Amino acid sequence: MAGIKTWEAMRERSERLLVQRTGEDLAEWSRRVLESGIDGEPELRAWLNERGVTGYGQMLVVMERFGYPDFLSASADELIDGQYADRESLRPIMERVLGAVAGLAGAQVQARKTYITLATERRKFAVLKATTKSRVDLGLRIAGIDLGGRLVSAKPFNDPVLTVRVQLAGADEVDDEVVELLGRAHAESS
Numbered sequence: 001m002a003g004i005k006t007w008e009a010m011r012e013r014s015e016r017l018l019v020q021r022t023g024e025d026l027a028e029w030s031r032r033v034l035e036s037g038i039d040g041e042p043e044l045r046a047w048l049n050e051r052g053v054t055g056y057g058q059m060l061v062v063m064e065r066f067g068y069p070d071f072l073s074a075s076a077d078e079l080i081d082g083q084y085a086d087r088e089s090l091r092p093i094m095e096r097v098l099g100a101v102a103g104l105a106g107a108q109v110q111a112r113k114t115y116i117t118l119a120t121e122r123r124k125f126a127v128l129k130a131t132t133k134s135r136v137d138l139g140l141r142i143a144g145i146d147l148g149g150r151l152v153s154a155k156p157f158n159d160p161v162l163t164v165r166v167q168l169a170g171a172d173e174v175d176d177e178v179v180e181l182l183g184r185a186h187a188e189s190s
Contacts, residue, residue, distance in 0.1 A: 010110070011060065011072075018057035029053065029061045041066055076111035083114060083130050092171035093136040097128055100179045104186045118182075125189035126182060127157060131167075138166045138178065140185040150177070 015026050022029070029048075038044045041062060048058045063072075074082070084091050094116070101107045101118055107125075110117040115129035127139040139154045139162035147153060147164060154162035166178055 010056075014056035014060040017055070018053070018060060021057060022051075022053060026060060026064060029057075030064050033061060033065050074113075076109075079111040079113060080116065083116075087130050087133045090130050090134075090136050093168045093174060094128060094130070096171045096174040097136075097138060097168075097178070097182070100174065100182055101126075101186075104183060106190065107186055118186075120186060120189045123189050124161060125185040127159065127162060129157070131156070134169060136168045138168060138182075140164050140166070140181055141189060142181065142185050143188055 018029065019025050024032075033044065033047075036044075036047060038047055044062055044065060045058060048054070048061060053061060063069075080094070084094065098109060098116075101109060106120055108119045108121070110119060115127050117124050118126040118128065123141075125141050127137075129137050129139070131137040137156070139157045139159065141161050142163050145151065145164055150166050151164040152167065154165040157165065164181075166173075166181065168174060168178070
């Protein structure tokens with residue numbers, strides 16, 4: 001799927017953040033970690049915290065030291081194929097949502113192992129996940145929106161930035177209302 005960001009783009013962004021926040025690149029932090037002699041992840045995270053290496057930069061340094069999960073080297077197509085391998089009937093829902101997002105200026109699609117993040121350059125505005133074998137959930141970040149009708153709690157996402165969720169059982173349910181909600185979430189996050 002063209003235009004979908006993969007782990008490599010996230011890795012590059014994480015390294016840029018590491019340099020911005022600490023003045024040193026991944027190679028230098030990796031050298032320091034090896035010299036420290038630390039051989040456990042909790043100890044390394046504490047050591048990095050003491051040196052101001054947090055967030056994505058810390059995650060990157062830790063993975064560089066202890067290894068990258070297999071899913072991080074997968075392509076966006078491979079990640080999405082894995083998400084829908086046992087639920088092909090739900091792919092049209094995902095494709096319809098991604099089609100709607102394609103029309104939003106600056107929207108980014110980021111494939112993960114179990115879900116797809118929809119983001120602006122500034123922040124995440126939605127998450128798309130094949131939650132069951134018969135449903136895809138669309139979590140949205142929209143301020144001040146009330147639950148009711150199709151809008152249910154986003155709590156199952158376990159993501160505090162998502163405020164509401166729309167449960168989608170068929171591609172026809174990605175209608176004008178859902179497209180409008182995606183546009184609103186995108187606009188608030190731009």
